[in-house]
Amino acid sequence: MTSFRNIDRSVPRLEGREKVTGKAEYVHHLRLPGMLYGKIFRSTVPHGRIKHIDVSAAAAVEGVYRVVTIDDIRTIIPHPYYGPAFHDQPVLADGKVRFAGEPVAVVIATDRRVAEEAAGLITAEYEELPAVFDEVEAMTSDVIVHDELKPAATFPDLQHLKGRSGTNVALDYKLRRGDVDAGFAAADRIFEHTFRNQQVMHTPLEPFVTVAEPGDGRMTLHTASQGPSFVRIEIARLLGWPENRVRVKVPFLGGGFGGKLYIKLEALVASLALLVQCPVKISLTMEEQFFMVTRHPCTVRIKSGVNNDGKIVARRCDVIWNGGAYADIGPRVTQKAGFTSAGPYDIENVSIDSYAVYTNRPPAGALRGFGAPQTAWAYETHMDMIADALGMDQIEFRRKNLLREGREQATGTPMRDAALDAVLDQVSTRMAWSEPVDRGTGRIRRGRGIAVGFKGITAPTTSVAMVNCYADGSCALYIGTVDMGQGSDTVMAQIAAEVLEIDAESIRVIHSDTDVTPYDMGTLGSRSTFHMGTAVLLAAKDAKNKIAELARELSLPPGNNLPLPELFRRKYGMQAGNIIGTGSFIPDYEKPEKDTGRSTKATPFWGVGASGAEVEVDTETGHFTVTKLVNVADVGVPLNPKLVQVQLSGAAIMQLGFTLTEEMIFSEGQLTNGSFADYKIPTLLDLPAEFINECVESRQNDGPFGAKGAGETSTIALSPAIGNALADAIGIRLTDLPLTPEKVFKALSDAKRLWSAGG
C-alpha cells in the first residue's frame, strides 16, 4: 500500500484566507486609468426586424463618450458573429432581434451611472415577427429563428449542417443500437412517458464582467471566464489577429457553473475598447444575467419495452433541447447528454434522437451537468413509473438492468471504473431502504425515492500544465484551470506536490492568463481533476526527471538526497536558474459514427451518482419539504475529501433549486420573473434537515492518483429522487420540473376530484 503525503488529504483551500480576508482579486474590482463604462440597451421584443435605433438622446447626455451599434462594431470586426459551435450570435443585434433582452446598442460613458441613465434614453422601433418559444413546437414551426446554419470551422462534426436553411434544428444527434422496433415488438409491456425541464439560470453570485484594455496591436481582456484559452482563440479569430496579440487574464471567479464558458461579453467589450481606444468595462447586473445564458429547457419522450421479469429490452428516447436564440454550446450538450439519455442500463436495443433547437428565448448553454440532469429527470422518473407498474422494488428493478463493469453502454463503449452498483447500494443503505417507512396518515404524508444516473465527459479536449521550480526549491504551478470556487488550485497543487515530494501548501498556483499559463480547453464538465490533473502530473514528473538529470550532470550518485536548492547552487554557482517541467494531456477518445453514434471510447471517464430523498407533504396546501437528501458519488479516489464533499453538496443544492423553486417564467417571450425577488435560488434555510453527501470507495484507473471529476455528479439523480419520493408519498406523479407546491396542490385537487367522481 503506497502511502501519500498529499493525496486523500483535506488540504485547506490554498486561497481560503485570501478570500475570507477580502484580498482575493476579482474582475469587478479592477479599475484602469482612463477606463470607460458600457451599458447595454436591450431588445424589448422577442423576434423582430430593427427599423430604427434612436441614440440621439443618449449621445447628448453629458459624460457619454459614444453610443455603439452593430454598424460601429463592423468597422472593427467585418463579420461580427461568434459562438463555440455556430457563428450565429452577432456582437450586437444585426438587423434582427431574436429574443427579448438581446443586446441592441451600448452606451459608453465615463461613469457607470451616466451610462445606465443614457442607455435608458435609447429607443428602437421594430417590425415584430411571429415568434416560437417551445422546443417541441419549434421542431415543426414555420417561424424560423435563423435563416441559415453557420457551423464553426473548428467543429468538424457540424460541417454537414453548413448552409442548411428553413429549420430550427441546429443539430440532430442519432444513436442506434440493436433493433429497437423489434425489441418493442418482442417486449411484454411498453411504457411511454414525456418529461419536461424548465428554463433556469446559472446565477453566479459574481455577475458577468469584462474589462478590455487595448494596446498597440494587442488586446488584454480581464474577464470572468471559465475558458480563457477559448476566449483568446475566438477573439483572435474575430479580429483576424494571431493568438499572441490577445491576452486573457482571469483572477478568481465568483462562480461560473458553465455560464462563463466559451465567449460571452468578451467580443462586445473588446470591440468597444478598440473603437474608443480606451479600456472599457461592462459588468452586468444580477438581473441582466438572465439574458446572457441559461440552462436548456428540455422535453424528453421516452419509451421502453420491458419484460415481465423486469428486464428492459428496448428503449427509444427523443430529446429536444431548447437552445434559445443562439446555439452557444447547445449542440455539444445535445450530443453529450443525448448519448446517455437512455440511462445507465444494459439495454440491447436503443434508439436515441437528440435535437438542438432554436427558439426565441434567451440562449442556453452549458450548466453544471451538461444536460445529464435533464435526461436523468426523464429516465429515472420513467424507471420508477415502470417499477411501480410492474410492482417491483425500485432499487431491485434498477439493479436488474444496471450497466455492469465491462458491459457496453449504448454507444458501444465498455463501462470502466463506473461504480454504478456501489453508489446504488450505498444510497440504499443510507436510506435504510430495507426498513419499513412511515408514510403518515391524514393531512401529512411522507415518502421516499431514489435515483441513479451517469454522465459522459466532453471530449476531445486538451490540457497543458507547467511546473516551475525556483532556485530555493520552492515552486509554482502554471495552469489555465480557473478556480471558480471548486478548489482546483488546491487539488492541482496536491497532485504536483505528491510527485515532487513536497507539501501542497508550499506550491504557488499561477492563475489563468493566456500570456502565462499554457492552454486549457476550459474549466468545465468535471474535467479539470482528470484532464488538467493528468497534465499537472506529467509536468511534475517532467520536472522531477529534469532534477534527476541535473543530479547526473553534477555527477552525484543515484539516490543522492541533496536538496534541490543545493543542486541549483552547484550548477549555477549561486541561487539562480529554473527547472521547468511541462505536461500535456488529451484523453483517449473516439468520435461517434455520424448515423449510429457508435464509439468504443465515447467518454474519457464516467460521472456516476445516485441520490435518495425523503419528503413530507402537506396534502391540504401542496407544500412539501425534502426532509432527507442523500447523494452518493463515484469520484474515483477523492484527492481532497473535504473539497469533494463541498463539491457534492454544492452541486446538490444547485440542483435542489432547479428541482423545487427555480424557473424562468415567460409571457409572450417576455421574462416575467427576471429578478431575485421572484426567481428563488436556495438559501441555507432551504437545505434538508438531513443532508448527506459522500462518495463510494472507487478508483479511476487512468486518472491522476485514481481520481476523476466530482463537480457535477450529485446534480444527476437528485431531481428524480425527489420526484420519486413525492410520488411515493402522495401516489401522484409529476413529470414537469420544477416540483412546486402549486403543481402538487393542483395534482392533488385533480386527483381528489377524480377520486370523488370515481367515488
Added chain:
Amino acid sequence: MTSFRNIDRSVPRLEGREKVTGKAEYVHHLRLPGMLYGKIFRSTVPHGRIKHIDVSAAAAVEGVYRVVTIDDIRTIIPHPYYGPAFHDQPVLADGKVRFAGEPVAVVIATDRRVAEEAAGLITAEYEELPAVFDEVEAMTSDVIVHDELKPAATFPDLQHLKGRSGTNVALDYKLRRGDVDAGFAAADRIFEHTFRNQQVMHTPLEPFVTVAEPGDGRMTLHTASQGPSFVRIEIARLLGWPENRVRVKVPFLGGGFGGKLYIKLEALVASLALLVQCPVKISLTMEEQFFMVTRHPCTVRIKSGVNNDGKIVARRCDVIWNGGAYADIGPRVTQKAGFTSAGPYDIENVSIDSYAVYTNRPPAGALRGFGAPQTAWAYETHMDMIADALGMDQIEFRRKNLLREGREQATGTPMRDAALDAVLDQVSTRMAWSEPVDRGTGRIRRGRGIAVGFKGITAPTTSVAMVNCYADGSCALYIGTVDMGQGSDTVMAQIAAEVLEIDAESIRVIHSDTDVTPYDMGTLGSRSTFHMGTAVLLAAKDAKNKIAELARELSLPPGNNLPLPELFRRKYGMQAGNIIGTGSFIPDYEKPEKDTGRSTKATPFWGVGASGAEVEVDTETGHFTVTKLVNVADVGVPLNPKLVQVQLSGAAIMQLGFTLTEEMIFSEGQLTNGSFADYKIPTLLDLPAEFINECVESRQNDGPFGAKGAGETSTIALSPAIGNALADAIGIRLTDLPLTPEKVFKALSDAKRLWSAGG
C-alpha cells in the same frame, strides 16, 4: 554564406509604437485601489549617531497613516540589512547615519503631497561623528564607516572578509603576473601618474519607483528594476519566505544604466506594505536619486616600466574605488574593473591592487561600464603621456603593445574574439590620423586624441528563457531581461525568430515578471545579447525540436512542410495546445585565484572599443568644444545594426557628460549641486558636430549568431580620447575628470605663469 531572415537586420523596435503613442506601461503610472504613498525623511549629517527622531508633528498631519522608523521595520524583518555583496545597508537608518541624504524615516499617507508635507515636519537629533569622504584617505583613516564587514552568504569569494573590523576596505582584489619589480628594474624608463574620476549619477529619466502590494502570505512588487530575479530572491531572504511567495513585475523602464540593479527601494517599500497591509508606493524625485546610488569616484595610480623602443615591460596599478556608505555591488566593480586596469596591453609583468572602500558619501554601484571607463581614463591618459615622453605616435605606441588574439591577458585568460587591432585601425582611419592636423594659432587651438579600451563581463551569471508556441503558430518569448530602452525585446525576438524561421515582428515578448518569466541574473554589464540571447537560442531550438518530434509522432515524413497550426490540429483535433521550449545558459568561467587573480577564463567575452576626438579650445577662457567624436566598437555580429548604433551613441553621450560636465560636488559631505539646474547632463545641443558611432567587422564565435554585448563599449575609451585631444591642443595634461573649462582655464593660467616666470 548562410542567409538570414532576422539577423543583421534593423528590425524596428517592437515596442516603438507603444512608446511614442504613450501606451507603454511604467510603474509610475500604476495606481492600485487603497494605495498609500510614502515619502522619505533623510539624514542631514554625513556621519552621526541618531539620538532622537521626532515624528509627532508629522504623525498629527491629517491624511498621514503612519510614520515609520527602523523599529517598525524590525517587526517585519528581524535583521533588516540588505545588499548584493554585503548585508550592510539598513532598510532605514539603524542607530547611525552614514551619509547626508540617508533614509531615516518614512511618512505613509493617503496622498503624495500630504506625505511630502509631513516628512518636512520630522526632525532628528544626531551626535555627529567625524567623517571621511575621500577614497585615498579612507584607506588609512581612523574614521571607520562600518564596525564590521558582513559579506552576503551568496558571494563565496567574499567570505574571507566576514567579521573583519577596523577598516574601510571592503574588498582588496589582487592580480599578480610575472615579477613587476624585476620588470621595473630592467626597464629603460619608468612612468608613474595618478588619475581621478569624480562621483556622478545614472540619472534615469524615470526616477526610482516601487509599488508593493501585500497579499495573503504573498508580496507583489511592481518596480522599476533591472534585476527582478535578484529582487525576488533578496526580498524572500529578508522576509524569510520562499521565492514563490514574492512576485516582482517590471514593465518598461525609463532607463537604468546599472542604477536600478540589485535591490534599491524594494526592501523599504515591501516592509511598509506589510506593516500597513495596503499597497504602498514610493517614487523618488529626480533629485532624490543622488542619494540612492551613484558611480564610484575612483583614484588610479599607475606605474609603467617601458623600454626605449616603446615596449611596456611592467605595470603596477593601484585602484581605489570610493563606494560611499554602503557597498552595493562595489566589490564586484572593484574586482571586474580591477583585472583590466592595466589596459588591453601585452605586458609580461603586472601587479594590480584594487580596493573597494567605504566613505561617508552616497553609495556607489554599477554604472554603464562597470568601472572600465574609470580605469581606462587612467591607463589611456597614461599611455599618451608615455608616448609623448618617448616621442612616439600614440597609435603606433599602442599597436606595439596591444594584446593580440590568442595572447594571454594579465589574468592568464587568452584573448579570443577581441578585435582590438581592428577598432584601433578603424578609429585611425576615421580620424584621418595619417593626415596632418591644423592645430590653430593664437587664441583658438585644436587637437586630436585617440584611446582604446576593453572590459571583462560579469561572471558567473545565469539566464533562462522560454519559447511558447500557440496553436495558431504564433509565439511568445518569456525572458526576464528588462527592456529599459536598449531594445532587448527586439533583439531577443530576432534570435528566436531566426531559429523558428519566422519574422521577429510576429513574436510577442512577455515582460519581466518573476511569476511568469524564468530566472535571469539581471539586465546589466552588456550581458543580455550574449547570455540571454544564447538562452533564447537554446529555448527556440528546444521548441523546434519538439515541433519535429510532434511531426514524427504524427508519422509525417521528415522534411514535411506542414505548417505548425496544422500539426497542432492533427495532434489535438482542434486549435489547442502549446509547444514550450526552454533554454538555460551559464557561460564558461573560471573563478580567479584569490592571491594572484589568475584565471584562464576570466570573462565570457571581451568588450572592446576605441574612441577618437577632436577638440577646439578657446585658450583665453578655457572653454572647449568636442568638434568630432568617433566611437568604434567590436560587438561581434551586429544582430540589429540600427539598435547597435543607438546603443553606441547613447553610451557615448552618457560618458561625454561624465567627461565634460557631470560631477556631484560635496562640501563637508553635503551635496551642493543636487539639482538638475546645477548638475548638467548632456542634451542634444551638447553633441559633437561630427559624431560617428560604428562597429568593426567581427564575430563572437560562441555568441548567438556571432553577437556579443554592445551597451557599454563606447563608454570605455571616450574620456581619455578627449583628454588626449585636449593635451594635443594645448600641451597641458588634465588628470582629473571632469574636463571643465574652469580646469582648462586654471591649467592654462598656471602654465602661462610658469612660461612667463621661466620665459
